[in-house]
Amino acid sequence: MVNPPPPSEPKKRYRAHGDDGISWDKINKCYVGTISLGFTVDGKRVRRTARGRTKAEVKNKLDELHTEIKAGIHTPATYTIEQCVKDWLDSIERDPHTMATFHSQAGKWIYPKIGATKLKDFNATDADRFFRELAKSLSKRSLMMIKSTLRRSIRRAQVHDLIGRNVVELIDLPTGQPGHPSRAMTEDQAAKVLTTASGMGTGYVKVVKASKGRYGATHAATEAGELACGTKPHPDALITEMSREPKETTCRTCRAQLGIDDIDDPNLRLEALFVLSVTLGLRPGELRKLTWDHVDLTRGVAHIWRSASKSGDTKTPKSKRSLTLPKRAIVALKAHKARQDHERLRAGEAWHDNNLVFCHENGTPYTSDQLNWRFSKMTRRAGIGHWHAHEGRHTAVSIMSSNGVSIQDISDTVGHKSTHVTETVYRHVIVPAIRGGATVMDDIFDDNDDTQTA
Structure with a gap:
């Protein structure tokens, strides 16, 4: 009798070509999964790895890697949000x-x-948690700007196949903290600024001494008693008016603030800039890039075709506009051009011929911060405190609205894309003017006014 052959032992299973490998890392005490992606042109093997506490966790990560590879995505393991x-x-x-x-x-x-x-x-949960944390201290506008930065950064990573989806686009921003809305000057405040810019006076109209004793410096002050140097007198200090001529003040800070000792005050060069800002609502970037070939003083027209942007173009196509200049602006621009011609001759070869209307004494353009600093210095000198250049634009919208200019004309003057932008962005300075129906009804029922009133 022939004995049957002994049962063969089960063959040891080997990974087929392309299968993933999972092994135990003794040093780091974790499982390591490996995917082979072939070889580089110089013969080196290309691998992607994943680590986890269990084989199941590693396998899930390897499956995600396979999905990314099929989609053509290659996210470096060390590539961070900051990078x-x-x-x-x-x-x-x-x-x-x-x-x-x-x-x-x-x-x-x-x-x-x-x-x-x-x-x-x-992931989206991380992004949502991040913005909710920021919302405890930032305004909605700041949150929108940070979200825009993250969204565009991750979008670039998508273009370069570094990530599959943009999770920042999936979340809604929280409300955030109340922001600081831009202000608008009153007509009286705007008039003070223009008067000060013309060199005809300041908002500081008297000299006072604020001291508990016999001696003390004298300060330039407004009618309301605010000191030019910003000093807050002691509650027990005696405020005594000494003069109505601010030049007699002895406080050095007050004198510097008002430019009393300046032989040639550079801020008085910019009267035309303040006139254009307050009367026409030009953007600071448009003022900085305005050139003389776009200003027709004979016809009294200014062509706003450029701005201080990367491309040099205006903010929107509708922002490119031609505006009729107020008479005060024409006079100020003529004086400004004559002053600038003198500066050009004095600078000689040091002059930078940029053909700019508003620039430094050597022809170089202003930066945004330099323009804001000069604007603020003039408003402080006028006695109305700190204002930045863009608030001159708000002032123009407010004054036009309060004097009956239609919302369409305001939108065209300041160069908005539509009246909706004007109503939305400047809603706090637009005067409601829905009076047409009331006027018609008054005309129709005018003969009943006396009887109804009685």
Whole structure:
């Protein structure tokens, strides 16, 4: 009898070509999964790895890697949110002020809080938690700007196949803290600024001594008693009016603030800039890039065709406009041109021929901060405190609205895309003017007024 052959032992299973490998890492005490992606041109093997506490966790991660590979996505394991944002910032070109804002917000809010997070691990829950935390201290506008930076940074990563989806686009922003809306000067305040810019006076109309004793410096003060130097007198100090001539003040800070000792005050060069800002509502960037070939003083027209943007173009196509100049603006611009011609001759070869209407004494353009500083200095000198250049635009809208200019004419003057933008952005300075129906009804029922009143 022939004995049957002994049962064969089960063959040891080997991974087929292309299968994933999972092994135990004794040193790091975890499972490691490996995917082979072939070889580079120089013969080196290309692998992607995943780590986890269990085999099931590693297998799930390997499945996600396979999905990314099929979609053509390659997210480096060490690629962080901070690197993603920096790559986007390095890839764009904006004007220096805008770039400084981007870098400042990223450095203050994004990098410290989520910068170290791996881009591939950043999910919608993380993004929502991040913005809810920021909403405790930032306004809605600041949140929108930070979201825009993150969204565009991750979108660039998508273009370069570094991530599959943009999770920032999936979340809704929280309300945030109340912001600081831009103000608008009253007609009286605007008049004071224009008078001060023309060199015909300031808002500081008297000299006072604020002291508890016999001796003390004298200060330039407004009618309301505010001191030019910003000093707050002691509650027990005796306020004594010494004179009505501000030049007699002895406080050095007051004298510097008012430019009393300045032989040639550079701020008095910019009367025309303040007139255009307050009467026509030009944007600061439009004022900085306005050139003489776009100003027709004979016809009294200014063509607003350029701005201080990356491209040099206006903010929107509708912002490109030609405006009739007020008589005061024509007079101020003529005086400004004569003054600038004298500065050009004095500068000689040092003059930078940029053909700019508003510039430094050597022809170089103003930066945004330099223009804001000069605007604020003039408003403080006028006795109305600190204002920035864009608030001159708000002032123009407010004054036009309060004097019956239609919303369409206001929108066309300031260069908005539509009246909806004017009504939305400047809603706090627009005077409601829905009076047409009431006027018609008054005309129809005018003969009943006496009887109804009785």
